[in-house]
Amino acid sequence: MPPPLQPPRRAAGASDWKAAVAALSGGLTADAPAPDTVADSPEARTTMGLLFELREQTPRSADRWRGxxxxxxSATRPRAGAYRLGVRPVLRSDSGKWVKSTITWSNVGYQLNRLNLNVEQHRWFCQFVPLHRVDRPVYNGQDTEWLYLDEFESPLLWHLLAEAVRLGIGLAGSHKDAQVTVGTTATVQLDAALTSTALTLSPVLTIDGRAHPVGDAGSIGAHGVYTYALGANPAIVLAPSAAPLSAEQRTLLGSAGPSGLVVPAGEVDEFLRGYYPTLRRGVPVTSTDASIEFPPPPPPVLVHTVSFEPKQAVRLDxxxxxxxxxxxxxxxxGRVADAVPGLPAPADPDAPTVTLTGLPAAEYTDKSLPxxxxxxxxxVDLVGAKPDYRELTATPQLIVTTVETEKRDWFDLGVLVKIDGRSIPFDPIFRALAKGRKKLLLVDNSYLSLTQPVFDRLRDLIDEARALQEWETGLRINRHQASLWSDFEDLADETEQAVSWRAAVGGLLRLERADTEAAGEADAADAAALPGATPLPAGLNATLRPYxxxxFEWLAFLWDHGLGGILADDMGLGKTLQTLALLxxxxxxxxxPQTGSSVSAGSLPHGPFLIVAPTSVVSNWLTEAARFTPNLRVGSVSSTQATSGRPLAEQAEGLDVLVTSYALFRLDAPAYQAHGWAxxxxxxxxxxxxRTSQLHRxxxxxxxxxxxxxxxxxxENNLLELWALFSIVAPGLFPSARRFTEEYLRPAERKVRSQGELIERLRRRIRPLMLRRTKDVVARDLPAKQEQVLRxxxxxxxxxxxxxxxxxxxQKLLGLMEDLEANRFIVFRSITLLRMLSLDASLVDDEYADVPSSKLxxxxxxxxxxxxxxxxALIFSQFTSYLALAAARLxxxxxRYSYLDGGTTDRPAVIDEFKTGDAPVFLISLKAGGFGLNLTEADYVFLLDPWWNPASESQAIDRTHRIGQTKNVMVYRLVAADTIEEKVMALKDSKAKLVQAVLDDDAVFAQSLTADDIRGLLEP
Known part of the structure; x- marks a missing residue:
């Protein structure tokens, strides 16, 4: 390496050019004190200016400590200290001269009104001091009048100076007739000239193409330079540098020495080989006369040091x-990235050292280093002994055992995994799966993939199991996990099963067979609801239709047998009334035997019934109960226990029915779990x-x-949603989400010949426990509903x-389709943007506010x-911003119109306003109006934007097409031609087959939204 050198102060001859070059390459910088702050202030009129002055520094000494x-x-006084370029605020006097007055940097923030200053110019000066102080210590010095541009580290200075010109702030010099000029671009470099006797390197400073002496110059931070001229024609020129100045470039400025460095002809080769490569990294070197050709730089070498440390750690440098x-x-x-995509550290010397531990260290050593x-x-340099990391690739074998515990709800699980002849306890595998890890590193430096099919199934089971902390005392399975053991049994090569958990669901299967046999060819649900089987309760204040x-009889059958179920009647057929009759x-x-007008308190042995409903529907249950079943004592919960200060048990005391919202049910889940319910x-x-949400659990x-x-x-979207409901009301009907997917969804995807048999088997299993009737079958007296698409x-x-x-x-999304789950948020954000753009361009950007909206x-x-x-008419949109535009047009x-969205504070009042008023239009967000509304006063429905979920649209339409409607209902779907909306309409039709297949007919059913679906949406 070349020796460190000092800046040149005298001519560099044949004997000392090496030291001079090294000094130039070593460059030093100096710290300088920071100025004081200023404050902001209001408007005034006096013109302000920025005074520039080249100031000679007079540092303190033992015999000079004040002043x-x-x-x-000055050009007439010998120079004793360093020069720096100072600036300070000045004011224009009545005579047109710039005067200092009493304004300084320390008080400029307080002079706005007293000195009648121009507001915008004053604001500019108030910004100057904080920007000057960036990255500098704050302290109060004696020289409060001047700030030095040499210390101005922020390149925003040039923006400020340009703004000063626009605002009319004068740029003046303190010498008489001094000129202050702001240039555009400055460069600092060395110019090489080779002769027969020597190579001369001369420092060159140019501003906007004009050369200036480097000795009469200084640097402004690392982003600019200034030059000065004293004497008869004083001048100051400053300009930003074309690129950030290096320490070496800044060393050249202000040099009082001779104009160049001289390398003797005999030593030019040595200079080019040993010194030029280092020099050019700090200072650009050119040859304007083309007298010398510089050698190309050698290609860089990237050294990767890998240090193997204790505890399976690897340090990467x-x-x-x-x-x-x-x-x-x-x-x-690029070659490194192609060899090992996703390197764990950037290949940069300024990047911090990265240490890999555990599995990443093993994979990096085993796969990446070769x-x-x-x-x-x-x-690649290796430090320390390289461990023998290796991957186990054989197919795992599972051995599973269960032992009943003294606790009724728990079973102990014993699971052993064998791979390549090694026995691996299940506990570390379980914990890795529970934390979502893809691979597992063992203590003997071997590791295995957890993405094999057998582990994929285990991961699904763990999603259904309790949280990891529940397993701290060992591996256990809870009986509320409907068929977790059965899934373990399916996966295992060897099992020793406990059978007591099967007894909890065996009765359901036996009952299904018994119902089917009793009904023969009839629907089992209809057989369970034979006319006259259960009398209607006394005091029911309603006349029920036959269906x-x-x-009600079907619900009573479930209640009498202790079974759960799903009442899935079409919207608008009175599910609330049937449920109240059951209660x-x-x-x-x-x-x-008591059938009087009231029921004694505490008559339900397990406590009151708990109804959980959306927040907006809670009040509707209270209203309907008072109307149809006045004998029931019904109450509601309006806040959490912590907010109300009342225990849940106290609020439920003496009631037959307690109604709460989904939000409160989730927040106070432990309290609801602790209380007894009928x-x-x-x-x-x-x-x-x-099935993965807290609410579901x-x-x-x-x-x-x-x-x-x-x-x-x-x-609404896929069969797993139906599975999720049955896992709550009838646990054990289907063994697990994984097996449900394998038995029904995947065969359907593959379009196997037995698809019809699969659908019939699924419908047969859910038939006793789900009752669904559609309006076109049981409510034929409803007026017609006509639907039309307006393109x-x-x-x-x-x-x-x-x-x-x-x-x-x-272009952005098609590359993300291969991993839709990982990129789902990005994909749906783009799709939502296109859907909004189909409606109105201003929904995407206000700059399109003047673009006409054809749909409106x-x-x-x-x-x-x-x-x-x-x-x-009811007008629905999923976007409240679009409803606002529609409201403005109305x-x-x-x-006149009424308006309802998720932010409406008094929902019942708004609904009543439309029902009892005469406003002809009701604007409703699809989310807020999807349930809990009975708006038979309207007979027209406009859907402003289609969605691929047919159930959401059906719910919106059925706000008016329901029992109580006496007029024909007209439904219009407004679809923007040749946009994503037409693709959504086609997709919605295919998704509708899913519901029809399982609940209504034998059509082919599909899965939820897939990558192919999204590709179709993005087709031009």
Missing amino acids: ATAVRA WQWQGDRDEEAETELL RLGEVAGLR QVAG SHAVQQSAG GLILDEAQFVKN AARDLDVPFKLAVTGTPM VELDPRHREIYDTFLQRER DALIEQLDEVVAEGHR EKRGI
Whole structure:
């Protein structure tokens, strides 16, 4: 390495050029004190200026300890200290001169009103001091009048100076007639000239192409330079540098020595080989006269040091050797990335050392290092003994045993895994699976993949099992996990099973067979609800339709046998009334032969019934109960125990029915679990369809003798949602989500010949425990419902914007389809953007506010006729921002409307306003209006944006097409032509087959939204 050198101060001759070059390469920087702060202030009028002055520093000494720390530089006075470029605020006097007045950097923030300053200019000065202080210590010095640009570390200075010109802030010099100029670009470099006797390296400073002496110059931070001229024609020129200045470049500025470095002709080769590569990294070196050709830099070498440490740890270091070359380094890094994608550390010497432990260390050593050793330009150095990491690849074998414990709900599990002749306890495998790990490292440095099919099944089982901390005393299975042991049994090569858990679900299977045999060819649910089988409860204040009587009898059958089920009647057929009839029957039955007008307190042996419903529907249950079953004592919970200060048991005391919301049920799950209940009713039970959610687990784990799910949409997207509901109301009917998928979904995907048999088997298993009737079968007296799709052409400007966004999103998303689950959030965000753009371009960006919305034009055109003829309409959209645009158009048209979305605070009042008022239009968000509404006052429905979930649209339409409607219902779907909305319509039709296949007919059923579905949505 060349020796460290000092900046040149005298001519560099043949004997000392090496030291001079080294000094130039070593470059030093100096710290400088930071200025004081300023504050902000309001408007004024006096013009302000920025005064520039070259100031000579006068540092303290033993015999000079007071007085100024710097004085104005002078051409007539010998220079005794370093020069720095100072600036301070000044004001323009009435005579047009710049005067210091009393304004300084320390008080400028307080002078706005007193000195009648220009507001914008004053604000500029208040910004100057904080920006000057960036990355500098804050302290108060004696020289408070001046700030030094030499210390200005922020390159935003140049933006400030440009802004000063715009604001009319004068840039003045303190010398008479001094000129202050701000240039555009400055460069600092060495110019090489080779003669027959020597190589001369001369420092060159240029500003906007004009050369300036480097001796009369200084640096402004690392981002700019200034030059000065004293004497008869004083001038100051400053400009930003073309690139950040190195320490070596800054050393060249202000040098008082001769103009160049001289390398004797005989030593030029030595300079080029040993010193030039180091020098050029700090200072650009050129040859304007082309008298010398510099050698190309050697290619860089990337050294990768791998240190093997105790406890299965590997430390990784990266370091470049040789001359740095961005293009060559980028190419080498590309080869490294191709060899080992996703390196655990960036190949940069400034990057921190990375230490891998455990499995990542093993995989890196076993898989990555051999590939890295083959990369040209990369050197791998190993430190320490390399462990013998190796992967076990044989197919695992499982041995499973169970032993009953003294606790009724628990079984001990013993699981042993054998791979390549090694016995591996299940506990470390279980913990790795529970934490979502893909591989497992063992103590003997071997490791195995957990992504094999057998472990995939175990991972599914663990998703159903209790949290990891529940297993701290050993591996156990809870009886509430409906068939977890059965799934272990399916996976195991050897088992020794406990059979007591089977008794908990065996009765369900026997009952299914008994019901089917008793019914013969008839539907088992109908056989369970024979006319007259169970009398209606006394005090029921309603006249039930025949299908509602049959529904009540079926519910009573489940209650009497201690079975759970799903009441899945179509929307608008009175599921709430049938459920209230059951509750009244159960309360009266528990009270004995008494059938009077009231039921004694505490008549239900297990406590009151618990109804869990969406927050917006809780009040509806209270209203309907008071109307149809006044004999029931019904109460509700409006807040958590912590908020109300009342224990749940106290709130439920003396009631027959307690109604709460899903949110409160989830938040106070332990309290609900601790209280005794006669049964659990889940209204709008699609809220618990997600089998991995806390809400689902709370409903599933609630220990009650009877559970009923009430929903018109037991399945919205895929069959696993139906499985999730049955796992709550009838645990054990289906053994596990994994087996359910294997037995039904995957064969359907493969389109096997036995698909029809699979569907029939599924319907046969759910038949006794789910009752579903559709309006077209049991409510034929309902008026007709006509549906029509209105295809809307986009405005040309709207079309151009949509097509541009579509192409951009297609390019972004199609590469993410291979791993849809990992990228689902990004994919759906882009799809949502395209759906919003199909509606109105301004929903995506306000700059498109003037782009016409063809769909709103079509809506208003339809509404004009609807309103004129005295009809009333419901308008649905999933986007509240679009509903706001529709509301604005209605207001402009003079059409009165009501409005409901998820943020509506008084939902009942808004609904009543529409039902009892005369506003012809009701704007409703699809989420807020999907359930709990009876709006038969309207007979027109407009769906502004389609969705691929047919159940959501059906629920919206059935707000008006339900029992009590006397008019024909007209449904219009507004679809933007040649957009993603048409793709959504096609996809929605295919998804509708899923519900029809299992619940209504034998059509082919599909899975949830797939990568192919999304690719179809993005087709142009």
